[in-house]
Amino acid sequence: xxxxxxxxxxxxxxxxxxxxxxxxxxxxxxxxxxxxxxxxxxxxxxxxxxxxxxxxxxxxxxxxxxxxxxxxxxxxxxxxxxxxxxxxxxxxxxxx
Amino acid sequence: xxxxxxxxxxxxxxxxxxxxxxxxxxxxxxxxxxxxxxxxxxxxxxxxxxxxxxxxxxxxxxxxxxxxxxxxxxxxxxxxxxxxxxxxxxxxxxxxxxxxxxxxxxxxxxxxxxxxxxxxxxxxxxxxxxxxxxxxxxxxxxxxxxxxxxxxxxxxxxxxxxxxxxxxxxxxxxxxxxxxxxxxxxxxxxxxxxxxxxxxxxxxxxxxxxxxxxxxxxxxxxxxxxxxxxxxxxxxxxxxxxxxxxxxxxxxxxxxxxxxxxxxxxxxxxxxxxxxxxxxxxxxxxxxxxxxxxxxxxxxxxxxxxxxxxxxxxxxxxxxxxxxxxxxxxxxxxxxxxxxxxxxxxxxxxxxxxxxxxxxxxxxxxxxxxxxxxxxxxxxxxxxxxxxxxxxxxxxxxxxxxxxxxxxxxxxxxxxxxxxxxxxxxxxxxxxxxxxxxxxxxxxxxxxxxxxxxxxxxxxxxxxxxxxxxxxxxxxxxxx
Numbered sequence: 305x306x307x308x309x310x311x312x313x314x315x316x317x318x319x320x321x322x323x324x325x326x327x328x329x330x331x332x333x334x335x336x337x338x339x340x341x342x343x344x345x346x347x348x349x350x351x352x353x354x355x356x357x358x359x360x361x362x363x364x365x366x367x368x369x370x371x372x373x374x375x376x377x378x379x380x381x382x383x384x385x386x387x388x389x390x391x392x393x394x395x396x397x398x399x400x
Numbered sequence: 401x402x403x404x405x406x407x408x409x410x411x412x413x414x415x416x417x418x419x420x421x422x423x424x425x426x427x428x429x430x431x432x433x434x435x436x437x438x439x440x441x442x443x444x445x446x447x448x449x450x451x452x453x454x455x456x457x458x459x460x461x462x463x464x465x466x467x468x469x470x471x472x473x474x475x476x477x478x479x480x481x482x483x484x485x486x487x488x489x490x491x492x493x494x495x496x497x498x499x500x501x502x503x504x505x506x507x508x509x510x511x512x513x514x515x516x517x518x519x520x521x522x523x524x525x526x527x528x529x530x531x532x533x534x535x536x537x538x539x540x541x542x543x544x545x546x547x548x549x550x551x552x553x554x555x556x557x558x559x560x561x562x563x564x565x566x567x568x569x570x571x572x573x574x575x576x577x578x579x580x581x582x583x584x585x586x587x588x589x590x591x592x593x594x595x596x597x598x599x600x601x602x603x604x605x606x607x608x609x610x611x612x613x614x615x616x617x618x619x620x621x622x623x624x625x626x627x628x629x630x631x632x633x634x635x636x637x638x639x640x641x642x643x644x645x646x647x648x649x650x651x652x653x654x655x656x657x658x659x660x661x662x663x664x665x666x667x668x669x670x671x672x673x674x675x676x677x678x679x680x681x682x683x684x685x686x687x688x689x690x691x692x693x694x695x696x697x698x699x700x701x702x703x704x705x706x707x708x709x710x711x712x713x714x715x716x717x718x719x720x721x722x723x724x725x726x727x728x729x730x731x732x733x734x735x736x737x738x739x740x741x742x743x744x745x746x747x748x749x750x751x752x753x754x755x756x757x758x759x760x761x762x763x764x765x766x767x768x769x770x771x772x773x774x775x776x777x778x779x780x781x782x783x784x785x786x787x788x789x790x791x792x793x794x795x796x797x798x799x800x801x802x803x804x805x806x807x808x809x810x811x812x813x814x815x816x817x818x819x820x821x822x823x824x825x826x827x828x829x830x831x832x833x834x835x836x837x838x839x840x841x842x843x844x845x846x847x848x849x850x851x852x853x854x855x856x857x858x859x860x861x862x863x864x865x866x867x868x869x870x871x872x873x874x875x876x877x878x879x880x
Contacts (some may be wrong), residue, residue, distance in 0.1 A: 313755070320758040320762070321753055324740040332755055337758055338814055343703045346772050349779065356774030357552060357781060359605050359635070360830030360854075361592045366634035380498040386728035393723050396734050 308337045401428055406464055408618045411564060415463045421772060422469030422513065429471040429515050433562045434879050440547070441537045443556035444476050445484045446516040454513050466621060467510035473557045473566040476517040477524055477600040478609065480504055482595045483514070487600050488522040488532040488550075491726045491745025497814070501598020502633065503609050503626045510625060514879040518566060522747045524574055524602045525718065526550050527819055530810050531749045539581060540878040541844055545803040548578030551603030554612045555582035560880055565613045565622050569599055571606045572705055573798075573823025576835040579612055580798035580847025583837045585619045585864070590854045591830035592637035594623075595630030602711035604635070606705075606827040615774065615874055616836060616865040620644040623675045623857060639855070647858040652866045653687030656791045662698040663796030663822055671841025678794065679838045679848045679867065686733045686866055693791070695783040700776050702817055702826040706753075707760045707773040708828075713750075714757030720745065746753045752813060777828045784829040788853045793863055796822060798835040798847035826851055834860045837873040 313333045317324055324332065378391055387394040401420060414420045430448055437443055451471070458469045474480060477487045479497035481504070486492045500508065507514070521531035529537040529552030537552040539545040539671045540560040547556040551568030555578035558566055567574040570588035579586025587610045594609045601607060611622035623643045630636045659680065664673055680690060722741025723727035729744050731737035746754070760769040789792060799819060827834045831851055838848035848867070852859040868874055 308759075312759075316755055316759045316762060319740055319762060320754050321718075321735070321738045321741045322746075322754065323693055332752070335752060335813060336759065337818075339706065340769075342814060343707055343769060343773075345703050346700055346776050347701060349697070349776060351772060351775035351779070354775040354778050356771055357777040357828075358774060360781065361637065363498070363592075363635060367583060368631060376498060384495055384725035386722060387728070390699065393552075394722055396737060398734050 308340055345363055403432070403564050406564065407615055408564060409538060409619050411470060411739060412466045414466070415469055416509045420501040422437070422455040422458045423452065425469060426451050426471050426513050426515065429563055429721040432560070433515070433844065436540070439538060439543050439856060439880065440556045440560055441538050442519055442553040442560060442562060443473065444486060444488070444519050444534055444553070446485050451513050451515050451577060458511055458513070460664060467507065467512045467625060467702060469513060471513045471515045471563050472507065473516055473518045473554065473563045474504070474514055475551050475554050475568045476520055477569060478503060478662045479566060479598040479600065480514065480517065482857070483517065485517060485600070487524070488520040488534065489745065489747070489750070490533045490619045491720055491741070493727055494723050499598065502595035502630045504598065506626050512802045515563060518551070518557055520813060521550035521552070522750050523600070523713070524550040524569055524571055525713070525749050525753055527573070527577055527816055528804070529553070530806065531747060533747050538750040539734065539803045540880055541583060541803070544805055545844065546581065546806055548581035548803060550574040551612065552578045552619065555579050555584055555586065558582070558614055559614050559878060561877065565611060565618055567609055567626070568612050568826065569607055569609050571602050572827050573820045575610045575612060576798045576823050576833060576847065576849060577820065580836040581803035581845065583845030583876070584612055584614055585616055585834065587619050587623060587834045587857070587860065588826065588832060589623060589627065589857060590637070592635055592833040593627050593855065593857070595628070595633040595636045597630055601716040603631055603709040604693050604716060605712060606709060614869045616861060617648055617738050619834070620648060620861045637855070640856070642858050644858055644861055645738050647862040648865045650862045650866065651687070652683065653864055655683070655688035655793070655863060657683060657688050657690035658693040658787050658791035658794045659690055660695045660698065660787070660794060662695055662797060668797060668800040669802065669841065672800060672802065672846050675839040675841060675846040676797050676848060682870055683863070683867060686870060690795070693787050695787060695825065697776065697779045697783050698821070698825055701780055702821055703775040704780065705824045705828060706756065706817055707769050708777065710757035710775065711760045711770050712757070714754045714761065717750070717754055720765065741856045749813070780825050784831055784851070792859055794851040796849050798849040802841050802844035802846060822849060832860055833855045834864050836864045836867060839873055
C-alpha cells in the first residue's frame with residue numbers, strides 16, 4: 305500500500321488552493337494512494353537513457369513582430385469579473 | 401425532414417435549390433432538440449433567438465459554401481462570444497466569453513448557425529458525462545447507458561439527429577470514445593492540426609478539437625474547414641492543410657494494416673472483438689492486408705497519462721480563482737476567497753485531478769512521477785513510430801466495451817480510467833485517430849479505431865470512407 309499520508313494530502317490541498325473537510329481528506333488520501341500505487345507500474349520500465357517528451361511537436365521560440373494591434377477593451381475584460389471597482393478587478397485587502 | 405437522411409452536401413443542395421430555407425432547417429434542429437433532449441440532455445445552453453435571427457438573415461443571401469446556414473452544436477469548453485460557456489462546471493455558470501475561439505471564427509466566416517452549447521464532463525475530465533455538474537447526458541441508443549465522455553453531449557446530439565455536426569475535444573479519447581458509444585464518426589486530429597485558441601485548456605500538450613458527424617464524408621468536410629495554422633496558438637502546426645475530401649471514394653487495395661495484439665487482448669469484450677474482426681475481414685475483402693504487431697508499452701499509457709494530464713490540468717485550472725471570471729465565494733482574505741471559490745466551484749473529479757497533478761509536480765515527487773511519465777511518453781511515441789514505419793494504419797477497437805450503464809463505474813475512478821486504455825496512447829503520441837461505427841453488440845454501438853502517422857488524416861478518411869461505403873453501419877438510427 306502507498307506512502308501517501310493525510311498530512312501530505314493536506315499540504316497538497318493547500319498548494320492547490322483547495323480546502324476539504326476531514327472526511328474528504330480521508331477519502332482523497334485513500335483514492336490518491338490507489339492512483340499513485342497504480343502509477344508505480346511505470347517503475348517496471350528502465351528509462352535511464354530515455355529523453356522525456358514535453359511536447360510532441362518540435363516547435364520552439366515561436367516569435368512574432370511586436371506590432372500594436374487592437375486588444376480587449378477594459379470594459380470587456382472586466383465583463384465577467386465577480387467584483388470590480390474603478391476599472392479594476394476587486395479583491396479583499398492583501399495588506400494590513 | 402430529418403438530419404438522419406441528409407449529409408452536409410445534400411443539405412447544401414437543398415438550400416441552394418430553395419427546397420428548404422435556413423430558417424426551416426434551424427427550426428427543425430430546435431424541434432428535434434425539444435423532442436429528444438429531455439431524454440438525452442445533450443445541450444446545456446440553447447441560443448434559439450439569435451440562431452433564428454441569423455437564419456432569417458442568411459435566407460436573404462446567396463448560399464455560397466457548403467456550410468452556409470448549417471446548424472451546429474459546440475462543446476461547452478470552446479468559447480463562443482456572448483454565448484454562455486460553462487465547461488460543464490458550476491464555477492463557470494455565469495461565464496460569457498468576450499471573444500470567439502479560432503474554430504468558431506472558421507465556422508462563422510462560412511455562416512454556420514450555432515444552435516447551442518453541448519454537455520460534457522466538467523472541464524473535460526471524465527469518460528461518461530456523469531461528471532457534468534448540470535445533468536448527465538444519456539446515450540440515444542439506450543438512455544439507461546452513458547453516452548461516453550467527455551464530449552458526450554457532442555456525440556449524443558449527432559446520434560439523436562439534433563444537428564448535422566458538432567465539435568468536441570479529445571485529450572485522452574474524449575471525441576473517439578463517445579463517438580464509439582453513440583455510433584457516430586469522431587476524429588481526433590494530429591496534435592497541432594487544429595488551433596486550440598479558445599479551447600478552455602485541460603492538458604495543453606494533449607488537447608485537440610475535432611469534428612463529430614454521422615458520416616465520414618461530413619467529418620472530412622468539417623476538418624477541412626477548422627484545420628490550419630493559427631498565429632494565436634503557438635503550438636499549431638505551421639504547415640499546409642491537406643485536401644481531405646480528395647481522400648474520399650478512393651480504392652484501398654494494397655493498404656497495410658497493423659493490428660496490435662494488445663488492442664484485442666484481455667479486457668476487450670467478446671462482442672467488441674467480433675465486430676472488429678468482421679471489420680478487418682471486410683477491409684481484407686477490399687484489398688487490404690494485415691499483420692499482428694505489438695505496441696509493448698501500451699499498458700503503461702494510462703498511468704503516464706493520468707500523471708501528465710493531471711499535472712497540466714493543475715496548472716491550467718489555477719486561473720479559476722473567483723477574481724477575473726466565474727463564480728466567487730467571499731472569504732476572510734484573498735487566500736480564503738481563492739480556496740472557497742475553487743472548493744465550492746469545482747466538482748469531485750476535477751478536484752481529484754488537480755490534487756493528483758499538484759502532488760506529481762510538488763517538490764520531491766517531480767522526478768519520480770512527472771518526469772518518469774514524460775519518459776514513458778517517449779517510449780509510447782516510439783512504439784507508434786516503429787509500427788507506422790511499415791504500415792499505413794493501426795486498427796483496433798476504440799473502447800474495450802460498449803457504453804456502460806449510468807452509475808456502473810462512477811464510484812471507482814481507477815476502473816473508469818482504465819476504460820480509456822485504447823484511446824489514451826494516441827494522445828500521448830500525438831497521432832491522428834478516427835472512430836467509425838462498425839456494428840452493434842447487445843444493441844449498443846461498437847466503434848472501430850484507425851490510427852495513422854502524424855498529419856495523415858487523409859489516410860484515415862480514405863480507409864474509413866471505403867469501409868463506410870462497403871457497410872451499412874452509419875445508416876442505422878436509434879429509436880428515440
